[in-house]
Amino acid sequence: MILGDRYRAARSAATDRLMTRRLLTAALLAITLLGFAVPAGADDRDFQFLSFIHSDITSEFSNDWGAGRSGGRGHKGNDVFSPKGTPVLAAADGFVEKLGNGPRSGFYVKLRHADGFDTWYMHLDNDTPGTDDAKGGSERAYAEGIEEGDFVEAGQIIGYVGDSGNAEYTTPHTHFELHRDGRAINPHDYLEGAMTRWLRVESLADELA
Ligand SMILES: [Zn+2]
Structure with a gap:
């Protein structure tokens, strides 16, 4: 079955919502053409993280965008710290564009999302469990069975936290890029928003317990 069909089968429930949104968009356009004011500043192409990127509510990260790196490079993402082996989750629905391994990035996953957004998850796990031997191979890095071209839902496990590439012998983390x-x-801001929403759901769970 071609990817598009698989995607449509998996996401059929979302179709009605999408159609509603398209109708609303068409209606807004019609209103604009009729000369009515439309609220300014609304950008429905903005990206929404539907999931935090680690299954660890105590994940630590800071606004380390632009921080200095070797060779005069600036930091093009944020580092999210969790124990080695913590599941790494897709931030939003999308397709696996690339499963790769580079000298700096180590094992990485690149996802393609709608509206021109991509998310990159680097330094995935490369160790035999309980060691730091860098001999775990790709089966430690990626979620079982995941392949380039696969559709993944927000929150789906795509890999595992590690220290591969130039993060070897540092504290395990995901170098995350948007x-x-x-x-x-x-x-x-996206990571913080996703974490804040998650914490609110957790406190609701406590309330309801
Ligand atoms: Zn980084």
Whole structure:
């Protein structure tokens, strides 16, 4: 079955909502053409993290965008710290564009989302469990069975936290990048928003317990 069909089968429930949104968009356009004012500043192409990127509510991260790196490079993302082996989750629905391994990035996953957004997850786990031997291979890095071209839902496990690439022998973390139309942008507000919403759901769970 071609990818598009698989995607449509998996997301059929979302279709009605999408159609509603398209009708609303068409209605707004009609209103604009009729000369009525439309609220300014609304951008329905803005990215929404539907999931935090680690399954660890105590994950630590800071606004380390632009911080100095070797060779005069600036930091093009945010580092999110969790124990080695913590599941790494897709921030939003999308497709697996690339499963790769580079000298700096180590094992990484690149997801393509709607509206020109990509998310990159680097330094995935490369160790045999309980060691720091860098001999775990790709089966430690990626979620079982995941392949380029796969559709993944927000919150789906795509890999595991590690220290591969130039993070070897540092504290395990995911170097996370958000790209819009091919350019890296600071993901900090998005990460913080996703974590804040998650914490609110957790406190609701406590309330209801
Ligand atoms: Zn980093």
